[in-house]
Amino acid sequence: MDSKNFTVSVVIPSYNGEKLIEKNLPKVLAAKANPKNQIKEIIIVDDGSIDASVTLIKTKFPSVKLIKHTKNRGFSAGVNTGVRASKGNLILLLNTDVLPENNFLEPVFKHFMDARTFAVSLHEKGYGWARGYFSEGYIQLGMGEEGNSVHSSFYVSGGSGVFRRSLWVELGGMDEKLLSPFYWEDIDICYRAAKRGYLNLWEPDGHVVHNHESTISKFSKSYVQKVRERNQLLMLWKNIHSKNLIRKHIAGLFMRLIKHPGYIRVILMALGRIGIAIKARKKEIKESKVSDEAVFSKFTG
Numbered sequence: 001m002d003s004k005n006f007t008v009s010v011v012i013p014s015y016n017g018e019k020l021i022e023k024n025l026p027k028v029l030a031a032k033a034n035p036k037n038q039i040k041e042i043i044i045v046d047d048g049s050i051d052a053s054v055t056l057i058k059t060k061f062p063s064v065k066l067i068k069h070t071k072n073r074g075f076s077a078g079v080n081t082g083v084r085a086s087k088g089n090l091i092l093l094l095n096t097d098v099l100p101e102n103n104f105l106e107p108v109f110k111h112f113m114d115a116r117t118f119a120v121s122l123h124e125k126g127y128g129w130a131r132g133y134f135s136e137g138y139i140q141l142g143m144g145e146e147g148n149s150v151h152s153s154f155y156v157s158g159g160s161g162v163f164r165r166s167l168w169v170e171l172g173g174m175d176e177k178l179l180s181p182f183y184w185e186d187i188d189i190c191y192r193a194a195k196r197g198y199l200n201l202w203e204p205d206g207h208v209v210h211n212h213e214s215t216i217s218k219f220s221k222s223y224v225q226k227v228r229e230r231n232q233l234l235m236l237w238k239n240i241h242s243k244n245l246i247r248k249h250i251a252g253l254f255m256r257l258i259k260h261p262g263y264i265r266v267i268l269m270a271l272g273r274i275g276i277a278i279k280a281r282k283k284e285i286k287e288s289k290v291s292d293e294a295v296f297s298k299f300t301g
Helices: 018-033 053-060 075-085 109-113 165-171 185-195 221-239 243-259 261-271 274-287 292-297
Strands: 008-014 039-047 065-069 090-094 098-100 117-124 130-135 138-143 160-164 199-210
Touching: 008 018, 008 075, 018 039, 018 053, 018 098, 039 053, 039 075, 053 065, 065 075, 075 165, 075 185, 090 165, 109 117, 117 185, 130 292, 138 221, 160 165, 160 199, 165 185, 185 199, 185 221, 185 274, 185 292, 221 261, 221 274, 243 261, 243 292, 261 274
Parallel strands: 008 039, 008 090, 039 065, 117 199
Antiparallel strands: 090 160, 098 199, 117 160, 130 138
């Protein structure tokens, strides 16, 4: 396949994002006007906003395809809705607070010439490739150097990453049943792709600026932290199948509980979705081809 045959659907999930859309969407539209980015369409999925987002998009940005959820369903549900409606063979997931540079997608297409490539992370200014490692019984996240070379990435950000649509569909999209309303859903789908032998990459020349003004700040810090920790557990329970790593996780779980007794609330929150996690885990065990240790080995040292 010639790289010029790739077409990109931009999917932007939004919740009460009126101000961010008004400020940042013109930059995305300008990038669409550049043929080198090969953008076919821009889709905004409004996730039950109660501000004037919908009116703004309809009146000021009529060329954008708008899909509305009648109620707030969470980040992964918004993304999945947008991907289902998309027509491009590549999906660019973009947060409302991310600004693309003029030719930001041009360096990305060469990676998708390799059929094994699932996703490519764009280069957010100030951030490098994503590192993942197993320590103290948990999946821990870190960041590699920015650098000038393409690098494997533990995951590709759901706020500034390009995904192969056919593999996205094969993987069943983001796990909105298990991980809604937010956090760890992009890590989950990329880890599942890696366990099937697909590649997640970081492209240094695909430049975007992430201003980190997302509407998640509208939720209390305490709630956001508990959801983040709960989803860290659920993602692990679903995807880690190595007996050795599971033993380490059980030990780490008890150690964390001893040091922080309040962590029991997070565990109970996660146990509330244990049935969903077990069902998904069975599917992952059946379809995985690569060991957990092999995935983590790319990011050690």
